[in-house]
Amino acid sequence: MANKYKKTMNLPKTKFSMRASLAQNEPARLKDWEDNGVYELLLKKNEGHEKFVLHDGPPYANGPIHLGHAMNKISKDMINRYKAMRGYLTPYVPGWDCHGQPIEHKVEEQLGTEKFNQLPKEKVREICRKEAVSQVDTQRQGFKRLGVLGEWDNPYLTYVNDYDATDIEIFKAIYDKGAIYRGRKPVHWCSHCHTALAEAEIEYSDEVSPAIFVRFEMTTVPAGLEAYEGRLWVDIWTTTPWTLPADDAVILHPEASYVAVVVDGRCEILAEALVERDCAKFGYDSYELARTASGDVWRMTGEELCHNRYKQPIFGDQGVEGEFIYADYVTLEDGTGIVHTAPGHGVDDYNAGMRFNIPIVMPVDDDGRFYKGDKIGTGGPWSGMEVNEANPKIIEWLRERDVLILHEDITHSYPHCWRCKQPVIFRATNQWFVSMDETGLRKQALDALDHVRFYPAHSVKRIGSMVEQRPDWCISRQRSWGVPIPAFTCQDCGETVVNDDTLDDVIRLFREKGSDAWFTDDPKEYLGEHCVCPKCGSHELKANQDILDVWWDSGVSHTAVCKHRDYLQFPADMYLEGSDQHRGWFMSSLMTSVGAYGVAPYKSVVSQGFTLDGQGRKMSKSLGNTIDPNKVCDTRGADIVRLWVSSVDTSVDVACDEQILDRVADAYRRFRNTLRFLLGELEGQFDLATDGLPFEELTAYDKLNLARMCQVHDQVTEAYEGYRFNVVYRTLYDYVVTELSNGYLNATKDRMYCSAAGSKERRSAQTTWSYLLSMLVHDLQPILAYTTDEVMAYLPESLREGQRYAALLDWFEAPLDLAGYERYLGAYEAMLEARNAFTKAYDKALEAGTIEEKTTQAARAELTVPHDAFEALSGVEGLDLGEAFVCSDVCLHEGEELACECLPAEGHKCERCWNWREVGEDGLCERCREAVAAAE
Numbered sequence: 001m002a003n004k005y006k007k008t009m010n011l012p013k014t015k016f017s018m019r020a021s022l023a024q025n026e027p028a029r030l031k032d033w034e035d036n037g038v039y040e041l042l043l044k045k046n047e048g049h050e051k052f053v054l055h056d057g058p059p060y061a062n063g064p065i066h067l068g069h070a071m072n073k074i075s076k077d078m079i080n081r082y083k084a085m086r087g088y089l090t091p092y093v094p095g096w097d098c099h100g101q102p103i104e105h106k107v108e109e110q111l112g113t114e115k116f117n118q119l120p121k122e123k124v125r126e127i128c129r130k131e132a133v134s135q136v137d138t139q140r141q142g143f144k145r146l147g148v149l150g151e152w153d154n155p156y157l158t159y160v161n162d163y164d165a166t167d168i169e170i171f172k173a174i175y176d177k178g179a180i181y182r183g184r185k186p187v188h189w190c191s192h193c194h195t196a197l198a199e200a201e202i203e204y205s206d207e208v209s210p211a212i213f214v215r216f217e218m219t220t221v222p223a224g225l226e227a228y229e230g231r232l233w234v235d236i237w238t239t240t241p242w243t244l245p246a247d248d249a250v251i252l253h254p255e256a257s258y259v260a261v262v263v264d265g266r267c268e269i270l271a272e273a274l275v276e277r278d279c280a281k282f283g284y285d286s287y288e289l290a291r292t293a294s295g296d297v298w299r300m301t302g303e304e305l306c307h308n309r310y311k312q313p314i315f316g317d318q319g320v321e322g323e324f325i326y327a328d329y330v331t332l333e334d335g336t337g338i339v340h341t342a343p344g345h346g347v348d349d350y351n352a353g354m355r356f357n358i359p360i361v362m363p364v365d366d367d368g369r370f371y372k373g374d375k376i377g378t379g380g381p382w383s384g385m386e387v388n389e390a391n392p393k394i395i396e397w398l399r400e401r402d403v404l405i406l407h408e409d410i411t412h413s414y415p416h417c418w419r420c421k422q423p424v425i426f427r428a429t430n431q432w433f434v435s436m437d438e439t440g441l442r443k444q445a446l447d448a449l450d451h452v453r454f455y456p457a458h459s460v461k462r463i464g465s466m467v468e469q470r471p472d473w474c475i476s477r478q479r480s481w482g483v484p485i486p487a488f489t490c491q492d493c494g495e496t497v498v499n500d501d502t503l504d505d506v507i508r509l510f511r512e513k514g515s516d517a518w519f520t521d522d523p524k525e526y527l528g529e530h531c532v533c534p535k536c537g538s539h540e541l542k543a544n545q546d547i548l549d550v551w552w553d554s555g556v557s558h559t560a561v562c563k564h565r566d567y568l569q570f571p572a573d574m575y576l577e578g579s580d581q582h583r584g585w586f587m588s589s590l591m592t593s594v595g596a597y598g599v600a601p602y603k604s605v606v607s608q609g610f611t612l613d614g615q616g617r618k619m620s621k622s623l624g625n626t627i628d629p630n631k632v633c634d635t636r637g638a639d640i641v642r643l644w645v646s647s648v649d650t651s652v653d654v655a656c657d658e659q660i661l662d663r664v665a666d667a668y669r670r671f672r673n674t675l676r677f678l679l680g681e682l683e684g685q686f687d688l689a690t691d692g693l694p695f696e697e698l699t700a701y702d703k704l705n706l707a708r709m710c711q712v713h714d715q716v717t718e719a720y721e722g723y724r725f726n727v728v729y730r731t732l733y734d735y736v737v738t739e740l741s742n743g744y745l746n747a748t749k750d751r752m753y754c755s756a757a758g759s760k761e762r763r764s765a766q767t768t769w770s771y772l773l774s775m776l777v778h779d780l781q782p783i784l785a786y787t788t789d790e791v792m793a794y795l796p797e798s799l800r801e802g803q804r805y806a807a808l809l810d811w812f813e814a815p816l817d818l819a820g821y822e823r824y825l826g827a828y829e830a831m832l833e834a835r836n837a838f839t840k841a842y843d844k845a846l847e848a849g850t851i852e853e854k855t856t857q858a859a860r861a862e863l864t865v866p867h868d869a870f871e872a873l874s875g876v877e878g879l880d881l882g883e884a885f886v887c888s889d890v891c892l893h894e895g896e897e898l899a900c901e902c903l904p905a906e907g908h909k910c911e912r913c914w915n916w917r918e919v920g921e922d923g924l925c926e927r928c929r930e931a932v933a934a935a936e
């Protein structure tokens with residue numbers, strides 16, 4: 001609409017572009033940050049201040065970054081940027097986990113298994129290292145593009161010499177305390193990858209297995225069953241028939257009652273609770289319960305039956321026997337209440353077997369095949385056969401001998417290898433372990449957790465219960481790409497040689513030449529006089545070939561990084577990772593730190609959920625629902641990814657898809673437009689430092705809004721302090737959209753545009769707008785790193801705090817503290833409520849035709865508010881509700897309840913400001929007349 005007074009008005013003007021063009025502009029800004037060392041400037045700004053060290057958890061150097069990575073790094077960057085604004089010195093050293101199975105696996109795939117196996121270890125390791133380096137470069141570009149500030153040109157990498165040496169330093173510290181031992185124990189074993197797997201490397205998925213009921217012939221007679229001697233059996237149930245060659249015990253529940261059923265001339269023992277169900281299942285139609293000589297039904301508990309014996313199911317004819325033992329974990333839900341046991345093939349079995357001194361029989365080799373032979377400890381009839389292949393043959397063999405009672409297939413959750421996705425087996429092997437209890441590590445770790453703050457708070461329970469239940473940590477792996485376990489084997493007597501002397505020599509060797517030297521150098525060279533077997537005196541020591549679990553590598557970063565880089569600190573202030581790291585990196589870091597130093601490596605732990613698609617499904621290439629953060633940067637911009645991260649509750653699983661990003665982009669436009677709108681009346685026109693009014697001189701309406709802004713800022717600060725970015729986002733978004741854009745900014749537009757440029761009333765509004773602009777730039781800086789930095793160039797001088805980059809700003813200092821703003825909040829609330837009532841009344845009046853002009857400016861209001869609101873509103877001297885409601889006048893009354901009536905405005909429409917006022921013959925209201933005069 002044409003307005004001939006346009007030239008006399010202060011219409012918005014700013015060079016800050018409405019179009020963001022983030023994808024095009026961000027890379028140039030990033031280059032500027034790099035060229036001018038913004039990260040270094042940030043450290044310099046806070047030099048000498050208290051440190052806040054967020055220690056980066058190393059992503060695995062494999063493949064391009066995904067959305068989960070992006071969320072992780074952006075979250076860390078938001079925290080660091082916030083803390084830096086609060087004045088903390090925030091050195092941030094990103095890192096990568098470079099050793100381990102995935103890279104080795106990839107190299108194996110590239111070379112082909114045959115060639116891979118032929119290459120010497122050092123060659124394999126060289127190729128693996130090259131692979132890791134190239135992956136690090138790719139990921140680093142992606143992370144930097146997201147706007148994450150850090151020491152990108154000097155990250156920590158787990159394969160460098162000092163890091164290798166640190167692995168052994170920590171090994172030595174824990175070994176010296178007596179918590180590391182070598183033992184034969186069942187571990188998850190992937191026969192495909194030829195390695196033991198940690199719990200964290202196991203994935204569970206459904207698998208169909210044969211479940212068989214088998215009867216074992218007894219060789220002892222429990223008291224009371226003398227009459228059945230020679231035809232006594234015990235019925236067991238197993239889902240792993242291939243473990244039967246290793247069977248040497250059956251486990252009962254100590255308190256459960258067992259009975260014996262007499263059927264077809266046999267007398268078979270099983271749990272009383274399962275008799276009916278099992279006999280029906282077995283087709284034992286005409287069974288009877290065995291009775292003692294006195295005629296009572298025979299019953300015994302598991303504990304009472306302990307130490308009875310039976311013929312080993314496969315090798316029993318050679319005189320091999322198994323034993324009855326008991327354990328609490330046996331349930332009466334499935335099977336017969338009696339479990340066949342092979343202590344070499346299961347952790348529970350192993351623990352139960354240990355208590356009763358049951359030997360570990362281990363007939364399965366690294367490939368998952370039975371050793372050849374015909375004695376116990378071999379596969380016997382299935383010699384050389386792969387265990388799963390043997391399953392049906394074993395079942396058939398049992399059937400032929402009439403000891404198979406029933407065979408059915410069941411679907412159950414079964415452990416699989418995280419890498420090759422093949423089902424794994426439990427297998428006793430010689431491995432290195434960190435004992436959880438030998439030196440009290442478990443208890444110390446639990447105590448240490450008491451001193452750690454967890455976000456969310458309840459996640460301490462998660463890691464705590466994992467520590468409670470954690471079996472001894474198997475730290476050896478049978479692979480090439482990692483740091484060797486620093487042990488030697490005497491070639492003459494087989495003794496394992498590890499001591500302080502050899503460990504110190506190895507640490508020195510690794511620090512000088514890296515762990516590659518382990519595979520190339522002769523122990524005599526680097527051990528010197530320490531190259532001796534303490535048992536037999538031989539000097540022929542051979543370096544052991546196992547490597548350390550890769551979780552050990554990343555776990556010792558508290559020392560390799562936080563301690564060894566003296567500008568960081570130990571313990572770190574924070575670890576932040578996905579919630580799966582409770583059993584991964586949070587755990588291995590805790591164990592190695594508590595093991596070596598007795599304290600947790602972190603003061604606080606933030607855990608986050610996973611990224612899912614909009615429908616709550618896991619993102620996967622096959623579903624085609626992945627959101628590639630690199631691509632989002634190239635199309636929408638990194639600030640959109642950052643704003644998305646801030647918008648979701650990262651403490652639980654979060655959703656993302658293109659529709660969600662559309663909404664985030666829309667929110668971004670709201671923020672950007674608001675910044676631009678504010679700049680339009682400030683840029684080049686007003687500087688708070690020289691033109692601002694003191695709070696007391698502001699208009700009452702400005703005072704209320706400034707008070708509210710201070711409250712919002714406090715809410716935002718509190719949310720940042722609790723690392724709840726989604727609360728920051730939600731608070732700022734709601735404030736900007738509902739309270740500023742549609743409320744205060746819309747209402748004060750008139751004063752800004754139409755009052756004389758230098759008038760006090762306009763200065764009052766500009767003062768308030770300046771604070772708003774400054775507050776938004778500060779509060780959004782950790783999130784919208786690029787956009788707030790872009791705004792810097794347009795800010796009035798004093799708002800820049802002498803800085804060129806937004807990252808270097810200090811945290812916003814609100815003009816009022818709680819005591820200062822609190823007393824205005826009641827009136828502010830009352831005003832918002834009254835405004836809602838006005839809006840409704842206006843719509844009604846419009847509908848009824850009471851008001852004809854379609855603008856609230858043409859209305860006046862008769863407003864009735866309850867006592868408290870009346871007191872609050874009339875208590876603020878000079879409060880102009882007409883301005884707040886954008887109407888001509890508000891007449892305030894006290895009454896029972898909130899009510900509003902809209903009537904046509906009195907006076908006439910001013911030709912310049914379109915407010916309904918008393919206007920003169922020139923068609924202008926008094927204010928406008930003055931403004932025009934001042935402008936001429």
Ligand SMILES: [Zn+2]
Pocket residue numbers: 190191192193194417418419420421422
């Ligand atoms: Zn595997």
Ligand SMILES: [Zn+2]
Pocket residue numbers: 490491492493494495533534535536537538
């Ligand atoms: Zn020896």
Ligand SMILES: [Zn+2]
Pocket residue numbers: 754910911912913914915924925926927928929
């Ligand atoms: Zn006017």
